Amino acid sequence: MIGVGKIKQYTNVLDKPLSKGKQEVSLSAFAFLFSEMVQYNQTQVDNIAELERRLEDAGYAVxxxxxxxxxxxxxxxxxxxxxxxxxxxxxxxxxxxxxGKALEIGCGGTLVRRVLMEESDRCQVADSLEKGTEHEDEYMISEKELLVNRFISIPKDMGTFNCGAFVAGIVRGVLDSAGFPAVVTAHFVPVEGQLRPRTTILIKFAEEVLRREARLG
Amino acid sequence: MAAIYSLYIINKSGGLIFYKDYGSAGRMDTNDSLRLASLWHSMHAISQQLSPVAGCSGIELLEADTFDLHCFQSLTGTKIFVVSEPGTLYMEALLKHIYELYTDYVLKNPFYEMEMPIRCELFDINLSQAIQKDRVALLGR
Known part of the structure; x- marks a missing residue:
């Protein structure tokens, strides 16, 4: 048989290393799915805060x-x-x-390869907190263009609503499950000389987290 | 030199969902642009029926003394057309590109309602960039 012996055989399935997962996903497919998710949630709510909360909950599970x-x-x-x-x-x-991975995206029938990661700015750590955050329990992740927001234009009447709420939910899901309860919100921050605002994800940790940190030294 | 006079997008029932004019020539008020859009829609449909060629998909280019009208029809029946100076080249490529922008920034936007007028900031930004680039390229040729 061809190929036998090339793949290492594991007697026990648990000994097999965990696969790296598929690294590439179609951006169009994701964009349409996300768009539908927002549209569905819109039909279920009657105000914008509620919509934001539902998107965040969806992200939390992720x-x-x-x-x-x-x-x-x-x-x-x-x-x-x-x-x-x-x-x-x-x-x-x-x-x-x-x-952060190079995605295969299709637009108008042609496949274009693009690296989607904006050189994501570091989240501000302890001694290099960005101006404007006087509180030591607040951290920010700021990105020029969030992947989920790439194709989305917010109508004027929706004010400061940001679909980045979904990503904020993901961050909250990770932190909360790791034992760092926090309130995470997504905001548009206008940048001078730029047409489009950045999205900043603001993380505000619960008091107990900071107390524990102080104890650990 | 303004190569492109105006751009129209009409939905599958002939309603104008996007209109933009560039330069001063051929400027129209809202009612006129709506009328022209639905007129073009009907003419396009009639041309399909009248064509001696089987499987004709409608008029792609209308050449007049003072302007050219290039039309692109998508599979779903949405039509995009530009009115340009006579003899302007590479309009098919531009229309294809505009269609790409439409699929990206309009159809993937959860706040856009199908068949309704297009009000998407990202579409406007990218469209004006595309037109700008096209103009620069035209001047270079």
């Missing part, structure tokens, strides 16, 4: 699963227990897996 998967796949079944550790886990590992 975040909880992503944490489980990535701790197993990338970190050898360990998870971060320190504040800065979990934050860098979010903005490096989680971000890379969710948004």
């Amino acid at each position: 975040g909880a699963r992503v944490l489980e998967l990535l701790c197993h796949r990338e970190k050898g079944n360990r998870r971060e227990t320190r504040l800065l550790g979990i934050l860098s886990f979010v903005h490096s590992t989680v971000w890379k897996v969710l948004f």
Whole structure:
């Protein structure tokens, strides 16, 4: 038989290394799915805050699963227990897996290969907190253009609504499941000289997290 | 030199869902543009019926003394057409590109209602960039 012996045989399925997962997903397929998700949720709510909350809840479920998967796949079944550790886990590992790969996208019948990761700005860590956040329990992840917002124009009458609420939900899902309860929100931040505002994801940790951090030193 | 006079997008029932004019020539008020859009829709449909060629998909180019009208019809019946200076080249490519922008920034936008007028900021931004680029390319040729 051709190919026999090339693949290492594992007697026990549990000995098999966990697959890396498929790294490429069609951006169009994702965009349409996300668009439908927003449209469906819109039919279920009667105000914008409620819509934001529903998107966040959808993201939360993703975040909880992503944490489980990535701790197993990338970190050898360990998870971060320190504040800065979990934050860098979010903005490096989680971000890379969710948004950071070259995607195969189709537009108008031609396949174009594009790298989608904006050189994602680091989330601000302890001593380099961005101006405007005076609170030590607040951290920010800021991105020029969030993948979920790539094709979305918010109508004027919806005010400050941001579909990044979904991504905020993912972040909250990861943090909460890792034992760092936090309130996570997505905001548009206008940039001078730029037509489009950036999206900033604001993380505000619960008091108990900071108390625990202080105790751990 | 304004190569393109105006751009129209009409939905499958002939309603104008997007109109933009570039430059001063051929400027029209809202009623006129609506009328022209539905007129073109009907003419396009009639031309399909009258054509001596079997399987004709309708008029693609209308050449007049003072303008050219290039039309692109998508599979779903949405039509995009530009009115340009006579003899302007590479309009098919531009129309294809505009169609790409339409599929990306209009159809993937959850706040856009099908067959309704297009009010999407991202579409406007990318469209004006495309037209700008096209103009620069034309000047270079």
